Amino acid sequence: GQQVMQIPQYQHVQEGEDFTTYCNSSTTLSNIQWYKQRPGGHPVFLIQLVKSGEVKKQKRLTFQFGEAKKNSSLHITATQTTDVGTYFCAGPGDGNKLVFGAGTILRVKS
Amino acid sequence: NAGVTQTPKFQVLKTGQSMTLQCAQDMNHEYMSWYRQDPGMGLRLIHYSVGAGITDQGEVPNGYNVSRSTTEDFPLRLLSAAPSQTSVYFCASSLQGPVPIYEQYFGPGTRLTVT
Numbered sequence: 001g002q003q004v005m006q007i008p009q010y011q012h013v014q015e016g017e018d019f020t021t022y023c024n025s026s027t028t029l030s031n032i033q034w035y036k037q038r039p040g041g042h043p044v045f046l047i048q049l050v051k052s053g054e055v056k057k058q059k060r061l062t063f064q065f066g067e068a069k070k071n072s073s074l075h076i077t078a079t080q081t082t083d084v085g086t087y088f089c090a091g092p093g094d095g096n097k098l099v100f101g102a103g104t105i106l107r108v109k110s
Numbered sequence: 111n112a113g114v115t116q117t118p119k120f121q122v123l124k125t126g127q128s129m130t131l132q133c134a135q136d137m138n139h140e141y142m143s144w145y146r147q148d149p150g151m152g153l154r155l156i157h158y159s160v161g162a163g164i165t166d167q168g169e170v171p172n173g174y175n176v177s178r179s180t181t182e183d184f185p186l187r188l189l190s191a192a193p194s195q196t197s198v199y200f201c202a203s204s205l206q207g208p209v210p211i212y213e214q215y216f217g218p219g220t221r222l223t224v225t
Contacts, residue, residue, distance in 0.1 A: 009150065031211055042200060042216040043153070088152060092211050096160050097168060098143065102152035 004091055006101030014109050019076040021104035023089035032072045034063060035088045037103070043088060046074075079108050111136050116201050116217035123191040123224045131186040131220050133201030139215070141207040142184040143168070144176065146197040147219075153200065159184055160206075191224045198222070 005024045013019050023032065031050045035043040047056055049065035049072060056063045062075040076083055086103040093099035117132045135142065143158035145168075155168030159178040173195060175187040184203075188195060199220045204212040 006152070033211060033213070035214070042219050043202075043214070044216070045213040048211070048213070090153075090211070090214070092207075093155075096141075096158065096166065096207070097155055098158075098207065098211055098214065099155070099169075100145070100153040102150065 004089060004099050004101040006089055006104055008104055009102065010105045010107075012107040012109065013079050015081060016078050019079050019083070019106055021074050021087050021089075021106075023072045023074075023091075023101050025070045025091055028069050029091040030069075031091070032065060032069075033090045034072075034074055035090065035100075037086045037088065039085060041085075076106075079106070081108050081110050084108050113137065114201055114203055114215050114217035116199075116220050118220060119218065120221050121223070123188070123222065125191060125193060125224060127191050129188050129191065131188070131199055131201075131222075133184045133186065133217060134182050135184075135203040135215070136182065137203065137205075137215065138181060139203035139205055140181070141205070141212070142178065142201065142203045143214075144174070144184070144186045145200045145202065146170065146195075147200060148197050156186065156199075188222075193224045196222060196224045 003026045033048045034046040037043045053067045054065040060077045064073045086105050088103045090100045114135045140161045144156040145153040157176040159165045201217040202214045204214050
């Protein structure tokens, strides 16, 4: 079935450094979502991308959807301690399933 | 609105016991789903429902049952608990879905330990 692969699994950065996580699908996605989960919390929706090549920004976060709609990225500029958590991408799978990537754990050292 | 609620927050079971994890939403969402989260494995779909009376299996359905008798409630039943079912369980709902996918609202989770 359709799989969503996410890399890296883990990243530890110094506060102020940039961070990027990548999401790759084995099939073309109609759309893709990104979620953030704070330590001990539940996933919270960040954004949805629909169009090929789409770029959306939320303050220091930049989201991109690839031209072929098979990959996506989330870039955080100048990380802060509040960015700590796990970032997931998710896309529609077979049938009516929603498939999540394994997530990227971000740790920020101040 | 309370959003998505889950009970209990924590549970310890002995191997072989059964129990039901409760999930309810008050947003009139059609699509509901159950995920388990294990370290390094992300969120894996157990079962989902596109509306009252309709359920289907996800990626890891074995050992779990669901039913959807109302739009609001989507309980997850563990038939005979095993240590491999130790995990954090999240219930989620969305307006419809998942094609096109809508924003998923997650409950706070249930931390289950099976000894």
